[in-house]
Amino acid sequence: MYYCAECGTELIEKELENEGLVPYCQHCQVYRFPQYNVAMSAIVYDELEKNILLIQQYGKPNNVLVAGYVGRGESIEEALVREIKEETNLDVAELHFNASHFYEKNNVLMVNFACRIKDASILQCNHEIDQASWFAPMQAKEAIYPNSLAQQFLNGWLDKQGLMTKAED
Structure with missing residues (x-):
């Protein structure tokens, strides 16, 4: 499980055009690309x-x-x-x-x-x-x-x- 770095909400996978499934924060309404x-x-x-x-x-x-x-x-x-x-x-x-x-x-x-x-x-x-x-x-x-x-x-x-x-x- 991955969580939003801004608000802590559990991320879901959501389709992003030309990118495929990308982690998405429903609370912030922002795609959160993996960070490392x-x-x-x-x-x-x-x-x-x-x-x-x-x-x-x-x-x-x-x-x-x-x-x-x-x-x-x-x-x-x-x-x-x-x-x-x-x-x-x-x-x-x-x-x-x-x-x-x-x-x-x-x-x-x-x-x-x-x-x-x-x-x-x-x-x-x-x-x-x-x-x-x-x-x-x-x-x-x-x-x-x-x-x-x-x-x-x-x-x-x-x-x-x-x-x-x-x-x-």
Whole structure:
């Protein structure tokens, strides 16, 4: 069941021309398109594109990607640059869209990028990160938290780069 964000009335599905069935508030007499949060995650490469940064957070030993929510009025790219800077002190030099996935459990559209940073030597984690480590691509593939969205994004990116089966240099 979905409810109107304005008045709390339970929404019904009502036909909207050229849109199909759309949630509708009978009280407000307004169509209420589904709303969700947007977050970004990043496959962070060092400046030579040889290593990938994985982090651990919240007291858990799981290696994941840097991620964070997109703020109101902020583009996804701006959020990515901000989150990486806030959490790791690293500056993004270049970024490329990788993939997106709607995560039903948390009502979040997760948008993933791969990005190269300017200088890996200035890595300094803030209070949100328990630990951060650089991994060669195949090591990152092995170390990433299994059966996670982070693993799905990383493996998809490595596959696109032809690195899923490539031996280490």
